[in-house]
Amino acid sequence: MRLLESVARHEYGAPAKQLAREAGLALPTAYHLLRTLAHEGYLRREKGLFFLGEAAVRLSSSSAQQKRRSTVADALGRWRDSIGVPVYYAVYAAGEIEVQCVADTPANPAVEEWADFRETGHAHAIGQCLLSQLDAESRRDHLDRYPIQSITPYTVRDDHTLMRRLESTRRMQPVIERQEYALGTVCAAIPITVGSTAATMAISMPSHQADRLMPAARRLQGEIGRLLGTLSLSISI
CATH class of the missing domain: 1.10.10.10 (Winged helix-like DNA-binding domain superfamily/Winged helix DNA-binding domain)
Known part of the structure; x- marks a missing residue:
């Protein structure tokens, strides 16, 4: 060494x-x-x-990647504790929705992945937020591979409705989802775009606390802005 x-x-x-x-x-x-x-x-x-040599370069790259993951995990843990909700970090990579890090507690558990997050992007805030950041062709490709299906009575019903919703999503605005993926749960996702990669950080909470959702999402958005400004958070973790 x-x-x-x-x-x-x-x-x-x-x-x-x-x-x-x-x-x-x-x-x-x-x-x-x-x-x-x-x-x-x-x-x-x-x-x-x-x-x-190349092996040393790969070792260095792996170490840097682990450091970035640790930075993200630490940030999610702080926000989980300060906001009092589970916090998620996800990216859209190689045509797939990837939830890469989750911070929760026994008192405030994360949403159970009872239906594959990758296949049900139309039904949860994380997926909708990531899809809203893609161009029309990439969205169409994703939905061709993962057709819309009813997850709960509140899930969006067809491609046209979802596409209209995604197109109307304003840049950098939180994406809100109410019981579309899991009954009794509401979620909000904050878009993060660095370079050409789409990413998001999201929160969830019981539906009876829905009045807390937007204030919590705005607080998370402010915290994300400070982190990106001071640490240049890499989203390719």
Whole structure:
């Protein structure tokens, strides 16, 4: 690891003797480890100099991804505690709705996924919010793959009605859903768009607390704005 750290500090490569000195290793030991690291793809050698290899780059990328996931999970946990509701984070990636992180408590549990979230995007706030951020062709493609089906008596009934609803959704406005996915539950989803990727953070609560939904959604929206402004939250987690 010390050798990898030393190599990482040298953008234009470094020879074995310098790396051994920086890592505090005997030269024969350093040579042996450097050859092993190069063989495994963690380093590459060019003209006597060592550089980070593809395996090390993948390792770094994975670490950064875990750090971003941890940042998002921590933020959701704070909002769950301060607002007093379950908080969800989801993205639309490769044509699919993906709920990537959920923060809830036994006292305020998340909505049970009793029907696959990916297949029922038309029926819940998360899916409707993500679909509203897509262009017409992408929406049509999604609904061709996952046709509208009645989940509860309140679920939207047909493509035309859903399309009109999605098209009328104002940019950056919360998407509200009342008992369309789960009876006794209301949800709100906040759109997040960074680059070309659609994402959302959402909340849910029992329908008898519906009067809290919009104030809670507005509060979450304000918190999201502060997080994006200070941490440059990556949505590709």
